Amino acid sequence: MLERLTLNTSILEKGLDAVWTKNEVLAANIANADTPGYKSKTVDFESVFSQVLQTGGLFAADRTDSSFGSALSRTLDLDDLKAKISENQAISQKLDGNTVDLDREMTDLAENSILYDTLTYAVSKELGRIKMILNEGK
Numbered sequence: 001m002l003e004r005l006t007l008n009t010s011i012l013e014k015g016l017d018a019v020w021t022k023n024e025v026l027a028a029n030i031a032n033a034d035t036p037g038y039k040s041k042t043v044d045f046e047s048v049f050s051q052v053l054q055t056g057g058l059f060a061a062d063r064t065d066s067s068f069g070s071a072l073s074r075t076l077d078l079d080d081l082k083a084k085i086s087e088n089q090a091i092s093q094k095l096d097g098n099t100v101d102l103d104r105e106m107t108d109l110a111e112n113s114i115l116y117d118t119l120t121y122a123v124s125k126e127l128g129r130i131k132m133i134l135n136e137g138k
Contacts, residue, residue, distance in 0.1 A: 005130050010078055012123045018045035018083035019116045025085060026109045029100050036096035040105070045083040 022043035032038040088099045 005133060009123060009126045009130070011081070012119055012126060014078055014081040015045070015049075016116070016119050016123070018043065018081075019112055019119060021045075021083045021085070022112050023109070023116070026105055026112060029105050030102065030109070033098070033100045033102050033105070036098060038098045038100060040088040040098075040100045041085055042088060043083050043085055045081075048084060049081060 022045070025041045025043050029040045032040075090099055092099045
């Protein structure tokens with residue numbers, strides 16, 4: 001029962017983890033903007049999250065999954081929700097081989113900060129909802 005109450009919070013927690021990872025990667029990219037030969041890195045969480053949603057992985061506790069056979073029910077596996085870090089393989093526009101675009105990194109950092117604030121607000125609201133349920137609506 002408690003697991004069903006905290007499912008949204010657990011998903012939001014994974015999102016916060018991904019946003020934090022992206023923040024660290026963006027900070028490293030910015031710090032290495034002048035390092036010759038440095039290849040910028042990117043973090044992808046959105047496509048992983050979208051893929052899990054499309055396969056019904058988050059909400060499939062009561063459904064069956066054909067890849068597991070019709071008799072087996074797939075349960076939620078939050079370990080599937082991990083940010084993927086990859087190195088930018090694009091050819092550098094700079095003579096030193098560095099692939100960091102400082103303007104893009106700063107824009108991504110600002111966007112990531114807004115997303116972090118949004119997720120922390122959502123977690124706060126979700127915890128308030130759980131508190132109200134546990135207090136029987138009082």
